[in-house]
Amino acid sequence: MSVSKRLQSDTPAAPYRKRAIPNKERRRLAERHGASWGSGVSVSCHYCGARGSIQWHQSRCWPVFTLEIDHVVPEFRGGANVAENFVFACQRCNRSKGHSRSAPQRGKGACA
Secondary structure (H helix, E strand, O other): OOHHHHHEOOOOOOOOOOOOOOHHHHHHHHHHOOOOOOOEEEEEOOOOOOEEEEEEOOOOOOEEEOOEEEEOOOHHHOEOOOHHHEEEEOHHHHHHHOOOOOOOOOOOOOOO
16 A cells, blocks of 8 residues: 555545544654664654654553654544654644645744
């Protein structure tokens, strides 16, 4: 399946209801950035470069992120809950992006 097809959900976009990100996809995202069970890695905001980390929850099988997970193609626009559709974003950048596909419109490093 092509990446562009995988980014789009198979379900219709309307009516919109925010869905939880499956733990399986959280693990895939963490592993894509080099984290594995029992270890942690440093990551940065995709938009402004603010630093964060991935730490694995001590008693469970999923990672804990200090940055937010942002959908490249927003759920509101039919984006799927798959690791290929995620980037890390600081809270300020993620909230300023909203339902848009474009990056936040601020000066470089405004959040850092």
